[in-house]
Amino acid sequence: MAQQVEKDAADQLVSDFTPPTAAVRNLRKLSDPKPRRAADGDKITPGRRVGRIAMYVGLIIFAIALLAPFAWMVLSSFKSANEVFSVPVKWLPETWVWQNYVDIWTESNMLVWIRNTLFLAVVVTFLQVLTGSFAAYGFARMRFKGRDVLFLLYVGTIAVPWQSYMIPQFILLSNFKVSNTLWAIILLQAFGAFGVFLMKQFYETIPEELSEAARLDGLSEYAIWRKIMLPLSIPALASLTLLTFVNTWNDYLGPLIYLRNPDLWTIQLGLKSFVSNLFDTNYALLFAGLTISVIPIAIIFLLGQKYFVEGIATSGLKG
Template sequence: MSALLAPETEAEGLRKLGDPRPRDTRPVSTGRHVARVIGYVVLVVASVGVLMPFFWMVTSSLKEPNDVFSIPLQWLPDVPQWSNYAEIWFESGMLTWLRNTLILSVAVTFLQLLTGSFAAYGFARMRFPGRDWLFLVYIATIAVPWQSYMIPQFILLSNLKVSNTLWAIILLQAFGAFGVFLMKQYYETIPEELSEAARLDGLSEYAIWRRIMLPLSVPALASLGLLTFVNTWNDYLGPLIYLRDPSLWTVQLGLKSFVSNLFDTNYALLFAGLTISVIPIAIIFTLGQRYFVEGIATSGLKG
């Protein structure tokens, strides 16, 4: 019997030796237990408060138009109206709106990942005069509201003949100071000895960025990609200014066309369209949640 237990005991001992974290063997006090329960209750209540509007949006998309804002409030429809989804899909430009929004979101996300990671490598690993001041000035642009330079930007893009095209939105959002900041902070957590060893092996700076830094930065890239995709997907003001042709409308502009006034709007169809527009974001966030949390936790947003 002792021979059978020996391997397990030895393995357990190795695990304890390999784990540098001290183990707290003290019993959990009643006060700590109560505090933990209260913390869980607060988190549950906060989660319900956050998810309640989404639940109401989904249930309202299955109601009759006159039942959406009925008094008293009706949370669940008597008979689910699944025809609302068929109507919003086939009798509006929903497919075109989703296509345009997807094109913009994918293009902007790819360009921000490319430009942000490349510029961040220069700020994190290259040495040149005025590097820190240039980075500080570049990051300071995050504090400048877009509305302050919106008109000059519109004039510039109009002169370039890209207004009323998808290129206007792509060019506007192809570069982002926040992406450079996020990637630079993550790069600084990667040992510089790897870059020095690669230089000794004859790799250029471009090859080091592509073959070493990018593969090691998947969590930060996933975080930046997720944030950029969501912001571009939900953008309303940019497309409102530059995309005047209905064939170029995004989901936000298309759904806004349903709201003529408070009394004529079919809010059941509007909520059905909103639910459809949320589904891609929910899927992407669910798939990338692990990388998003890891990237935010390990990339700077610190120091």
């Protein structure tokens, strides 16, 4: 008898913790007076649904307006010279002129321009990522007198327009005999306050206990930065790499001031040489060159989009 009582009690205990069957759960849902909720816990109301639809429509319109000039440039690169600015505007060319892409290579130094631009973009990006991540580690993890003031002063240089110190900088680089060389552009952009700020904000999301444990294991600060901080900062490094590469690739004013030799021109300066005046410029040929110049940036952005979004989203958080 005692064994039967114990068995009944055990069965009752198990039944108390056993999830209800599907039929019972469905009956409970039907009898539940609470309104259905979205995944984020908010009520799905008609007003909220209309607002979401309006948001999507607005984003689609904004995307179309943003991509329309780019689409017109690409389509115009396949038009004839007289068809580019036809009135009314014709989006699709009447005759697809593929010869424009052949002529842009044969009638210009496009290969030289791309080589110079790629060299500057790669070298400047490498130096900015190296110096920015290293300086950011010092500001984020090292303790020294005046650190916060020095960081504020350094980051404050972002607000200073380049045009305000452009002439003294040109005189300085001319005295160093690097004007009219690619070294001028490299020295100009090898250091950047934005990269230090971006990396410092990301470093502060990494638990400091990792650095303390590494110091107890005997690692130096250089080893901590190289073996711990850098591997954990791939999203921020990818964001900084992408932003720096794009800015250097699209830079026009710097090469215009310092690069006077046509053999040193970047792709932006080279394409500008096509625009002598408004009346004899072959804009179809120019748009073909511009389309070629955009292709590397588009490929790099598509490959690094995931890390770019993740790095920007997390760099503003503090752990």
